[in-house]
Amino acid sequence: xKVAIIGGTGLRGLGGAAWRPAAGADGQTPYGAASAxxxxxxxxxxxxxxxDRHGAQRIPPHRVNYRANIWLLRExxxxxxxxxxxxxxxDAACGxxxxxxxxxxxxxxxxxxxxxxxxxxxxxxVDFGEPYDGALRERLIRAAASCIEAERLHRQGVYASVQGPxxxxxxxxxxxxxxxxxxxxxxxMPEAGLAxxxxxxxxxxxxxxxxxxxxGAGAISEADIKAAAERGAADIENVxxxxxxxx
Ligand code: HPA
Numbered sequence: 001x002k003v004a005i006i007g008g009t010g011l012r013g014l015g016g017a018a019w020r021p022a023a024g025a026d027g028q029t030p031y032g033a034a035s036a037x038x039x040x041x042x043x044x045x046x047x048x049x050x051x052d053r054h055g056a057q058r059i060p061p062h063r064v065n066y067r068a069n070i071w072l073l074r075e076x077x078x079x080x081x082x083x084x085x086x087x088x089x090x091d092a093a094c095g096x097x098x099x100x101x102x103x104x105x106x107x108x109x110x111x112x113x114x115x116x117x118x119x120x121x122x123x124x125x126v127d128f129g130e131p132y133d134g135a136l137r138e139r140l141i142r143a144a145a146s147c148i149e150a151e152r153l154h155r156q157g158v159y160a161s162v163q164g165p166x167x168x169x170x171x172x173x174x175x176x177x178x179x180x181x182x183x184x185x186x187x188x189m190p191e192a193g194l195a196x197x198x199x200x201x202x203x204x205x206x207x208x209x210x211x212x213x214x215x216g217a218g219a220i221s222e223a224d225i226k227a228a229a230e231r232g233a234a235d236i237e238n239v240x241x242x243x244x245x246x247x
Pocket of ligand 1: 086087088089162167168184186209210211212213220225
């Protein structure tokens with residue numbers, strides 16, 4: 001079983017194993033360069049592949065080459081992928097440090113290369129009614145429940161994937177809430193849609209790092225987001241290790 005992990009802000013790797021660059025990968029794809037050369041390590045029976053979404057160059061969310069990243073993970077033989085996100089909380093129940101396994105998303109991003117579909121391709125319209133893989137979500141939730149207190153674990157959530165890189169206005173967050181979104185981030189799409197196009201089972205694992213705009217006290221600072229994401233990385237690592245043990 002080969003599990004790809006797409007690391008976001010705060011999660012630059014996973015401890016407890018000897019990581020090495022994935023054999024044969026130079027990071028190049030027919031869609032251009034991926035964010036980084038994926039690293040590989042073994043956890044029991046699981047071969048993990050880790051890809052740092054923002055790379056060593058710190059590529060901002062709107063400039064990430066999502067097509068190259070997903071293509072490369074598929075090419076390297078990933079059987080499934082777990083995408084890690086640092087998100088803002090729209091729903092006050094998702095306090096800073098809480099872990100969310102989203103079950104739905106709304107895509108507000110624009111201008112990103114978001115599809116592998118070509119004019120002469122075999123199929124244009126993939127089903128996306130359930131954007132995350134049900135079986136992988138269930139495993140992730142079970143893994144999370146084994147190491148995260150129930151009050152801090154949200155088994156569902158609606159991820160608003162915004163364009164960034166700026167944060168939202170308070171009115172924009174109000175609109176996202178009216179739309180039914182509970183968390184907001186900048187990297188949820190087109191990643192999930194591209195994985196679906198390549199039939200790569202995909203699930204998200206989010207850590208809440210700030211109350212969304214207008215929901216907390218005062219301005220949101222990037223330093224605070226990074227610090228909270230780094231604090232959340234220990235929980236994310238524990239969940240992923242528990243996931244690997246369950247596979
Ligand atoms: N909005 C959008 N993306 C984010 C946020 C936020 O409040 N926090 C972390 N990523």
